[in-house]
Amino acid sequence: MITMDQIVREGHPVLRQVAQPVNLPLTVEDKNTLQSMLEFLKNSQDPDIAEKYDLRPGVGLAAPQIGVAKRLFAVHTTDENGKEYSLGIANPKVVSHSVEQNELENGEGCLSVDREIEGVVPRHSRLTVKGFDQNGDPITLRLRGYIAIVFQHELDHLDGIMFYDRIEGLSDAQKRPLPGFAL
Ligand SMILES: CC(C)(C)[C@H](NC(=O)Nc1cc(F)cc(F)c1)C(=O)N(CC(=O)NO)CC1CCCC1
Ligand SMILES: [Zn+2]
Numbered sequence: 001m002i003t004m005d006q007i008v009r010e011g012h013p014v015l016r017q018v019a020q021p022v023n024l025p026l027t028v029e030d031k032n033t034l035q036s037m038l039e040f041l042k043n044s045q046d047p048d049i050a051e052k053y054d055l056r057p058g059v060g061l062a063a064p065q066i067g068v069a070k071r072l073f074a075v076h077t078t079d080e081n082g083k084e085y086s087l088g089i090a091n092p093k094v095v096s097h098s099v100e101q102n103e104l105e106n107g108e109g110c111l112s113v114d115r116e117i118e119g120v121v122p123r124h125s126r127l128t129v130k131g132f133d134q135n136g137d138p139i140t141l142r143l144r145g146y147i148a149i150v151f152q153h154e155l156d157h158l159d160g161i162m163f164y165d166r167i168e169g170l171s172d173a174q175k176r177p178l179p180g181f182a183l
Contacts, residue, residue: 087134
């Protein structure tokens, strides 16, 4: 099972790479990667398991965050209307998005970032994502609200983009992990 010590922290080059698309049909290895990332998210949201293994409660995880430079990520959360999103997706891409932007008023964090970074992260408020599910079947998702933000945060990881890259006015020093922390 994935635990926090398998999660790569900022400063590791894999978080700044552009991840490679995966071949379809999905290999057993890629299916297992998606499944293990989804399992981590579920475990991290289970109070008993999270406490037992000291997991940070996560809603999304991208393959580069476990050192796999492939275009795979998993999400496990419910949106404002209580619709559950619990899935792994392969080769996701944004096919359209609103001009209108949206942001989490308290800013964002990241499982790969062990520090608080102030500032809102502008995102598309609505977007359509196409990709392939864990069975390799094509999927199209029309997203808005919180889940749209989660997807954009994970999509950015596949392109080596960290949430704080998008915060207006952040100095370069603030964008660099302190040397002592980039273990
Ligand atoms: C970095 C962290 C703060 C752990 C963030 N969680 C979160 O925002 N809220 C949360 C998580 C729960 F599991 C249950 C709950 F009620 C609230 C998160 O998982 N991510 C995912 C991530 O780092 N992916 O790479 C960061 C979020 C920032 C905006 C969208 C995803
Ligand atoms: Zn993240």
